[in-house]
Amino acid sequence: ALIPKHHLRWALPFDLAKGYGAMGxxxxxxxxLLVIALVGGxxxxxxSYLIAAAGQRLTFAVRRRYFAHLQRLSLSVHNAHxxxxxxxxxxxxTNMLREMLVDSVxxxxxxxxxxxxxxxxxxxxxxxxxxxxxxxxxLMTLTAFRFSHQLREAVRLQRxxxxxxxxxxxxxxxxxxxxQAFGRQAHEDARFGDFNKRSLKQGMxxxxxxxxxxxxxxxxxxxxxxxxxxxxxxxxxQGYLTPGDLLVFIGYLGSTYKPLRRIARLTTRLSKATVxxxxxxxxxxxxxxxxxxxxxxxxxxxxxxVTFNEVEFHYQKDVPxxxxxxxxxxxxxxxxxxxxxxxxxxxxxxLIPRLYDPIExxxxxDGVNVKRFTLESLREQIGIVLQQPILFGTTIRENIAYGKxxxxxxxxxxxxxxxxxHEFVLSLPHGYDTVxxxxxxxxxxxxxxxxxxxxxxxxxxxxxxxxxxxxxxxxAAAAEVNATLHRLGRGKTVFRVAHRLEDVxxxxxxxxxxxxxxxxxxxxxxxxxxxxxxxxxxxxxxxxTPAPAADPIRLAGGSRS
Numbered sequence: 001a002l003i004p005k006h007h008l009r010w011a012l013p014f015d016l017a018k019g020y021g022a023m024g025x026x027x028x029x030x031x032x033l034l035v036i037a038l039v040g041g042x043x044x045x046x047x048s049y050l051i052a053a054a055g056q057r058l059t060f061a062v063r064r065r066y067f068a069h070l071q072r073l074s075l076s077v078h079n080a081h082x083x084x085x086x087x088x089x090x091x092x093x094t095n096m097l098r099e100m101l102v103d104s105v106x107x108x109x110x111x112x113x114x115x116x117x118x119x120x121x122x123x124x125x126x127x128x129x130x131x132x133x134x135x136x137x138x139l140m141t142l143t144a145f146r147f148s149h150q151l152r153e154a155v156r157l158q159r160x161x162x163x164x165x166x167x168x169x170x171x172x173x174x175x176x177x178x179x180q181a182f183g184r185q186a187h188e189d190a191r192f193g194d195f196n197k198r199s200l201k202q203g204m205x206x207x208x209x210x211x212x213x214x215x216x217x218x219x220x221x222x223x224x225x226x227x228x229x230x231x232x233x234x235x236x237x238q239g240y241l242t243p244g245d246l247l248v249f250i251g252y253l254g255s256t257y258k259p260l261r262r263i264a265r266l267t268t269r270l271s272k273a274t275v276x277x278x279x280x281x282x283x284x285x286x287x288x289x290x291x292x293x294x295x296x297x298x299x300x301x302x303x304x305x306v307t308f309n310e311v312e313f314h315y316q317k318d319v320p321x322x323x324x325x326x327x328x329x330x331x332x333x334x335x336x337x338x339x340x341x342x343x344x345x346x347x348x349x350x351l352i353p354r355l356y357d358p359i360e361x362x363x364x365x366d367g368v369n370v371k372r373f374t375l376e377s378l379r380e381q382i383g384i385v386l387q388q389p390i391l392f393g394t395t396i397r398e399n400i401a402y403g404k405x406x407x408x409x410x411x412x413x414x415x416x417x418x419x420x421x422h423e424f425v426l427s428l429p430h431g432y433d434t435v436x437x438x439x440x441x442x443x444x445x446x447x448x449x450x451x452x453x454x455x456x457x458x459x460x461x462x463x464x465x466x467x468x469x470x471x472x473x474x475x476a477a478a479a480e481v482n483a484t485l486h487r488l489g490r491g492k493t494v495f496r497v498a499h500r501l502e503d504v505x506x507x508x509x510x511x512x513x514x515x516x517x518x519x520x521x522x523x524x525x526x527x528x529x530x531x532x533x534x535x536x537x538x539x540x541x542x543x544x545t546p547a548p549a550a551d552p553i554r555l556a557g558g559s560r561s
Contacts, residue, residue: 148270158199172188387469412458420450510527
């Protein structure tokens, strides 16, 4: 019988075992084995489920923290990193972290418990033989450490190559119209192939290291087993062990070496996950340069007076972008900013909503330093329209309401009317529920810009920032947008960057920037009579303005749309 009757009677009615004899006991034994298997399987299921769930929760928590942190980093940090690589860290590297928890750390811990349990039994049987079996353990540890170190370096280089590949892929997909228009597919294939080959090279190096570690561990296990057998036979001949004890000991030895082999293999996976963890941690370790003070308070409704006091700023140390910039804008004024590319115009405007913070000096609104306000309350009173309007791959309604998430449909339509885009939206099959293609590529430049204007004004901000809003538009679309902006800017403090001086000719004050400094300032008429840079550029632009009968392509160096 598999289980003695006197044991069964405590679990089952005694007469069951008594009445059915050996076959009855065997049947009951089979039932018990089945129950044990089911219960064991249930526990194993929950163990696997809990471990996997822990891994999923880890991935969820890390991604949420990573994304939240990424959004709060200043633009200078984002400018220093390629978007594709940042995305890869949020997806691929966090998945590797989950594998580290599920497939490495927890399994290694369970295997370590098994090893210690087996060693305890072996130690009771024969401590000298147990000590002999552990002779190869230091070599295993040293081997795993050396291979893991080299593997981490290979994986680190591979993940860097993968990040560059992801960045290139993102870049090409965003510029696919340029790639196809210039027939540069073969060129981009070659660039991608180069990164792919470099990644493959490091990947193959990692594979060789993994395979090498496994083979070395197998050799060490064989050496350890042979040593135990040789020493064990001597112990038998000396009368310290019976042949049966030696066979049992060797069985326990196999049960000990098996998890050790698994631990050695898992250390390679742990090395890979460590690299991914480092890549995520690198971003999380970046300090937020634009921080909200602990004692920051909600901003009151702004009148719109803006003051720059001796402001200096740089992206890279010893490479100044703004130098001792000082000016004051009264509420309701239109302030124009002109200057060559790289003069610091866009950077200057980015300091008002604290997209950047000055290195020296300060920016004030209504006489209060902007750092004293909470970021949300500061930015919700500042509207921004960029040169290249950015639209999200969602509905037109949601794109306009992005500036005011709780806006009603009436408010959305009012903003669209003010931006002169309402009639166009109504002409679409789904109206305001029309889904815009990513980046707004399904719309014209003027339509995208008007939606961006509606988004900026839906919250009726007292301060409006216009960063070359018509530069990318044709003359007709630019005229429409200019008329809209002129109407909407009434009663607001408006800062407008422009390359065409005619766009800021009606400004209350114009700031002329060169190399990060205010070179000239005044009204359009005053600057024209000053005979400086502004007057020179104005003359140059008038000379380049084509006559009605002239060829605009030849004179302006442009291209027909």
